Amino acid sequence: MANKINGMVEKRGSGLWLTHVFMVFGVLIIFFPIWLAFVASTVTQPEIVKPPMPLWPGDQLWENYSKALVSGINVPVSTMLVNSFVMAISIAVGKIIISLLSAFAIVYFRFPGRNFFFWMIFLTLMLPVEVRIVPTYEVVASFGMLNSYSGLIFPLIASATATFLFRQFFLTIPDELAEASRVDGASPMRFFWDIVLPMSRTNIAALFVILFIYGWNQYLWPLLITTEPEMNTIVMGIKQMFPSGDDVADWPVIMATSILAMIPPVIVVVGMQRLFIRGLVDSEK
Amino acid sequence: MNQRVTFRGWWLPILLIAPQVIISAVFFFYPAGQAIWQSLFIPDPFGLSSVFVGLGNFEFLFSDKFYRASFVTTAVFSILVTLCSMIPALFLAVMADRLIKGSGTYRTMLIWPYAVAPAIAGVLWLFMFNTRVGVVSWYLGQLGYDWNHVLNGGEAMGLVVVASAWGRISYNFLFFLAALQAVPRSVIEAAAIDGARFWKRFWTVVLPLLSPTAFFLLVVNIVYSFFETFGVIHTITSGGPQQSTTILVYKVFADGFVGQDLGSSAAQSVILLFVVGLLTIIQFKYIEKKVHY
Numbered sequence: 001m002a003n004k005i006n007g008m009v010e011k012r013g014s015g016l017w018l019t020h021v022f023m024v025f026g027v028l029i030i031f032f033p034i035w036l037a038f039v040a041s042t043v044t045q046p047e048i049v050k051p052p053m054p055l056w057p058g059d060q061l062w063e064n065y066s067k068a069l070v071s072g073i074n075v076p077v078s079t080m081l082v083n084s085f086v087m088a089i090s091i092a093v094g095k096i097i098i099s100l101l102s103a104f105a106i107v108y109f110r111f112p113g114r115n116f117f118f119w120m121i122f123l124t125l126m127l128p129v130e131v132r133i134v135p136t137y138e139v140v141a142s143f144g145m146l147n148s149y150s151g152l153i154f155p156l157i158a159s160a161t162a163t164f165l166f167r168q169f170f171l172t173i174p175d176e177l178a179e180a181s182r183v184d185g186a187s188p189m190r191f192f193w194d195i196v197l198p199m200s201r202t203n204i205a206a207l208f209v210i211l212f213i214y215g216w217n218q219y220l221w222p223l224l225i226t227t228e229p230e231m232n233t234i235v236m237g238i239k240q241m242f243p244s245g246d247d248v249a250d251w252p253v254i255m256a257t258s259i260l261a262m263i264p265p266v267i268v269v270v271g272m273q274r275l276f277i278r279g280l281v282d283s284e285k
Numbered sequence: 286m287n288q289r290v291t292f293r294g295w296w297l298p299i300l301l302i303a304p305q306v307i308i309s310a311v312f313f314f315y316p317a318g319q320a321i322w323q324s325l326f327i328p329d330p331f332g333l334s335s336v337f338v339g340l341g342n343f344e345f346l347f348s349d350k351f352y353r354a355s356f357v358t359t360a361v362f363s364i365l366v367t368l369c370s371m372i373p374a375l376f377l378a379v380m381a382d383r384l385i386k387g388s389g390t391y392r393t394m395l396i397w398p399y400a401v402a403p404a405i406a407g408v409l410w411l412f413m414f415n416t417r418v419g420v421v422s423w424y425l426g427q428l429g430y431d432w433n434h435v436l437n438g439g440e441a442m443g444l445v446v447v448a449s450a451w452g453r454i455s456y457n458f459l460f461f462l463a464a465l466q467a468v469p470r471s472v473i474e475a476a477a478i479d480g481a482r483f484w485k486r487f488w489t490v491v492l493p494l495l496s497p498t499a500f501f502l503l504v505v506n507i508v509y510s511f512f513e514t515f516g517v518i519h520t521i522t523s524g525g526p527q528q529s530t531t532i533l534v535y536k537v538f539a540d541g542f543v544g545q546d547l548g549s550s551a552a553q554s555v556i557l558l559f560v561v562g563l564l565t566i567i568q569f570k571y572i573e574k575k576v577h578y
Contacts, residue, residue, distance in 0.1 A: 026377045027394045033409040051423040102305040109298035124313045130512045130534045131557040134541040135319035158308040178290040188292040217402035219516035235402045265400035
C-alpha cells in the first residue's frame with residue numbers, strides 16, 4: 001500500500017495540498033469536542049460559567065483530575081473506573097470463551113440438536129438488550145443480581161456475532177489437521193487446545209478489542225441495574241454527576257471524568273489499530 | 286458445506302455449547318417470551334393482578350398519537366444520523382485515499398471518536414451547546430442566533446443527530462477507506478487513460494464499485510441509530526422537549542421504567558423485535574448476495 005504505482009493516475013500537484021487542507025480541516029472539526037472537553041478539564045469553574053470559556057488549557061489539570069478520582073461527586077471516579085474495567089474485561093473474555101467453545105462444538109461435532117442450537121444462537125442476534133429491557137431487568141432482579149458484577153456482565157455476555165466469527169474461521173482450518181490428530185488418537189479437547197486455539201490467536205485479539213469497547217461503552221444496562229453509586233460504571237455515572245435541580249454543574253470535574261472515561265477505549269483502539277480494524281471488518285461482515 | 290472431519294461423542298459438544306445456550310435461554314429467550322406475554326395484559330396499578338387484553342395494548346399504541354409521533358421521530362432521526370455520518374465519512378475517505386503519504390496519520394486521528402461512548406459523546410456535545418456555558422451556543426448568540434435546544438424541538442433534534450453521527454463518521458470512514466483501497470488500480474488507470482479526470486472517475490467508476498459497502502453501511506447505521514443512540518438522547522435531551530426526540534427505544538425505557546406502564550412497554554418491545562428482525566433479514570440478504578457475487 002505504501003508504494004502504490006502511480007502510472008497514469010495523477011497523485012501529485014495542485015490537488016494534493018488542497019487534499020491536505022481538507023483532511024486537516026476535517027480532523028480539526030472531528031477533534032474539536034474532545035479538545036474542548038480537555039480544555040474544560042484543566043480550568044476552574046468560574047472560567048467556564050462565564051462564557052466564552054478559554055480554548056487553551058489552563059493550569060488546573062492536577063486539581064480537577066485528582067478531585068474527580070479521589071472524591072468525585074456521588075462516588076469517586078476511581079471506583080467507577082474499576083467497575084468499568086471489571087465489566088468490560090469480563091464481558092470481552094467471557095464472550096470469547098463462550099463463543100470459542102460453542103463454535104468448536106458446532107463445527108467439529110455432529111450431535112443431536114446441533115441445528116436447533118445453531119439457530120437458537122443465531123436468533124439472539126435479533127434480541128438486543130434494548131428491546132427486552134423490562135423483562136430482562138425482572139429476571140436479573142429475581143436472581144438478586146441488581147447492583148452486582150454478575151448482573152452487569154451475564155445478560156450481555158452471550159454473543160452470536162463472536163460465535164459466527166469463530167465458526168467461519170474454524171471452517172477455514174484445513175481438514176487434514178483434524179484428521180491427523182484424530183488418527184493420532186488425540187482427544188477433541190487436545191486438538192482444540194493444541195491446534196485450534198493457537199491458530200485463532202489473531203482473531204481472538206481482534207475480537208477482544210471490539211468487545212472491550214462494546215462492554216466499556218454500555219450505558220442503558222448499567223443505568224438500569226446499578227442503583228448504588230458504588231456500582232456505577234464511568235460511562236453511565238457521568239450523567240449522575242449532573243445536579244438534578246437548577247444548580248450549576250461542576251463542569252471541570254465532569255469534563256475530567258469524560259476524558260478519563262474515553263482514555264481506556266481510545267488507547268485500545270489507537271494502540272491496537274490494525275487488530276481493531278480487522279476485528280471491525282470481520283465482526284460486521 | 287463440504288464434508289468435514291468431525292469427532293465422535295455427543296455429551297462433550299453439549300457440554301461445550303451449554304454455557305452459551307443457557308445464557309441465551311435465561312437472558313434472551315425467556316425475557317423476549319415474557320415481553321410477548323406481558324404485551325397481552327394490562328397490570329393493575331398495584332401490580333397484584335393483570336387483565337388479559339389480547340391485542341389491546343397494540344391497538345392502543347397505534348391509536349396513541351405520541352407513539353405514532355415517536356415512529357416519525359425515529360425515522361427522521363435515523364435518516365439524518367445516517368446521512369450526517371456517511372457523507373462526511375465518504376468525503377474524508379476519498380481525500381485520504383488520494384494521499385500516498387500521511388493517510389495513516391489522518392486515519393489514526395479520525396478513529397478516535399469511535400472509541401467514545403455514545404453517552405460520553407452526548408455529554409461533550411451538550412457541553413458545547415449548553416444554554417448557559419456552551420461555547421458554540423455563546424458564539425451563536427454573538428451572531429444573533431438564540432440557541433436553546435431545551436425549548437426548541439428542532440434544535441434538540443439537530444443536536445442529538447450531530448452527537449450521534451459524530452462517532453459514526455470514524456466507523457464509516459474506515460469502511461469506505463478500506464473499500465476505496467480495494468478498488469483495482471487498473472480500473473482507475475484505464476479510466477484515466479480514457480481521459481477521465483478525478484471527479485469524473487469518482488462518479489462513473491469508483492462510486493458504483495463502492496455501492497455494496499455503502500449499502501452495508503446504510504443498514505448498519507440505521508440499526509445503530511435505532512438501538513445504540515439511547516445514551517446520546519438520555520444525556521442530552523431525555524427525549525424532550527415535548528417528546529420531540531423520543532425515539533422508539535427511548536420510549537420503551539420511559540414508559541417501562543419511568544412511567545411503569547409495563548403492558549404498553551412490553552408491546553413496544555414486541556414491535557421493536559419485529560423491526561430488528563426485519564433489519565437483520567435485510568442485512569443477511571445482503572451478505573448472501575455478496576457471498577455469491
